[in-house]
Amino acid sequence: MSQLSPMLRSKAPQLALILITLIWGATFITVQYGLNFSSPVLFVGLRFAAATLAVGLISWRSLRGFSLDELYAGFAIGAVIALGYVTQTIGLQSISSSESAFLTALYVPLVPLLLWLCFDQRPHVMTWLGAILAFVGLVFLTGNGLGAIQLSFGQAITLIGSIAIAFEIILISYFANRVNLKRVTLIQLGCASLLCFAIAPWVGETQLPEFQWSLLAVLLGLGIASAVIQLVMNWAQRQVDPAQAAIIYAGEPVWAALIGRLAGERLAVLALFGGLLVVLGVLVSEWRPKFLKRNTSSQKVE
Numbered sequence: 001m002s003q004l005s006p007m008l009r010s011k012a013p014q015l016a017l018i019l020i021t022l023i024w025g026a027t028f029i030t031v032q033y034g035l036n037f038s039s040p041v042l043f044v045g046l047r048f049a050a051a052t053l054a055v056g057l058i059s060w061r062s063l064r065g066f067s068l069d070e071l072y073a074g075f076a077i078g079a080v081i082a083l084g085y086v087t088q089t090i091g092l093q094s095i096s097s098s099e100s101a102f103l104t105a106l107y108v109p110l111v112p113l114l115l116w117l118c119f120d121q122r123p124h125v126m127t128w129l130g131a132i133l134a135f136v137g138l139v140f141l142t143g144n145g146l147g148a149i150q151l152s153f154g155q156a157i158t159l160i161g162s163i164a165i166a167f168e169i170i171l172i173s174y175f176a177n178r179v180n181l182k183r184v185t186l187i188q189l190g191c192a193s194l195l196c197f198a199i200a201p202w203v204g205e206t207q208l209p210e211f212q213w214s215l216l217a218v219l220l221g222l223g224i225a226s227a228v229i230q231l232v233m234n235w236a237q238r239q240v241d242p243a244q245a246a247i248i249y250a251g252e253p254v255w256a257a258l259i260g261r262l263a264g265e266r267l268a269v270l271a272l273f274g275g276l277l278v279v280l281g282v283l284v285s286e287w288r289p290k291f292l293k294r295n296t297s298s299q300k301v302e
Contacts, residue, residue, distance in 0.1 A: 013236035017248045020232045023225050025255025028101050032092050034218040038209035040089040044082070045196030046209075050223025052189040055231065059182035066183055073175035074187025077168060081188060081230075082195040084164035087157045094154035101256030102137075102275040103158045107166035108282035109134050111246040114166055130285025133277050140274025169249070172233055173242040185230050250282040 034043055056063070092100050109131045115121045175184065200206070209215060237245050 013239045014244075014248060016232050017236050017240065017245060018251060020229050021249055021251040022255050024229055024249075024252045025101060026259055027222060027225055028092070028256045029259055030218060030222060031089060034215065034222065035089070035093060037212055037215040037218070039200075039205040040093060041086050041196050041200045041203055042205050042208060044085045044089050045193050045200065046219050047222045047226060048081075048085075048189050048193035048196065050219045051226035051230070052186060052193055054224050054227040055182065055186045055189060058227075059186065062180065062182040063186065066187070067179070069175075070179045070184050071187060073171070073179050074184045075191050077171050077175070077184070078188035078191025079195060080164045080167045080171065082192040082199070084161045084168060085192070086196060086199065087161035087164065091154040091158035091161065094152065095158065099155075099275075100158050101252065102278045103155060104162045104165065105250060105252065105278055105282055106134055106159065107162040107169065108246045108250050109285040110163060110166040111169055112243050112285065114170060115242065118170065124288065126287050126289070127285045130281045130283070130287075132281070133284055134281030137274045137277025137279075137281055140270050140277065166246075169233075169237070169242050169246055173237045173245070176234065176238040181231070181234050185227075185234050189226065189230060247282065247285070250279060 031043075034047075037043075038046065088100060088104060091103075095103075109127060112121070112123045112127045113131065116123050233245075240248070
């Protein structure tokens with residue numbers, strides 16, 4: 001028992017990230033329900049306003065002394081959060097929560113690829129194999145077949161969201177050890193909310209939704225969930241590199257699919273197989289078999 005406690009403490013960041021994948025996966029079906037009461041962009045803005053309030057209430061004693069680095073980091077992360085969630089929420093209006101979760105999961109193989117482009121970190125051969133598996137899975141998931149690869153609007157905009165989430169993971173690791181955890185979380189959530197409200201008129205959303213208790217309950221629940229997710233991500237990625245964090249986040253679409261099926265959603269067998277290939281792809285992208293030599297550095301983003 002004495003040996004178990006130090007081991008658990010050393011794995012606490014990874015375990016915390018695994019826990020938030022469950023919370024994250026559960027939000028897909030909740031967002032779909034909430035969209036019955038609000039337009040998508042304003043819904044995301046209200047969601048992050050609730051999350052900002054939640055973080056502010058639990059960390060108000062730490063909010064003095066904002067630095068320029070924290071403001072810059074918060075705005076950069078908040079911008080990609082807003083883009084990721086807005087596109088994902090718009091997509092959920094026309095595709096199922098399970099399908100949205102699987103498409104969003106493409107950020108996992110995207111993370112090492114973007115690290116290569118942005119930080120000159122060459123991907124391992126298994127990353128390429130994972131990307132191919134994920135692409136083939138996407139073809140099956142969309143139901144178009146190899147001869148007619150045509151994404152619907154909901155699927156395409158969800159893929160844009162997956163790119164934004166990949167940049168979110170990279171930026172969190174980039175700034176993790178340079179900023180105050182609570183202050184930067186508050187800034188990024190506040191910026192995400194404000195950006196959503198600024199974007200709303202450009203997409204024809206000019207009127208806030210009518211007050212309803214059901215909507216309030218959904219926003220409060222999602223706000224708390226978003227606050228917990230962002231706080232844990234910002235904390236854990238101080239010790240977990242972005243590639244490892246991304247592979248842990250691969251559990252999120254699995255939880256979303258399980259919860260979606262419990263809620264009555266049913267995907268076609270071929271689409272389910274495509275979803276499994278996507279998950280397999282994101283797992284393979286981080287697998288390093290002993291018979292292959294590493295051809296990429298595993299250094300953490302600095």
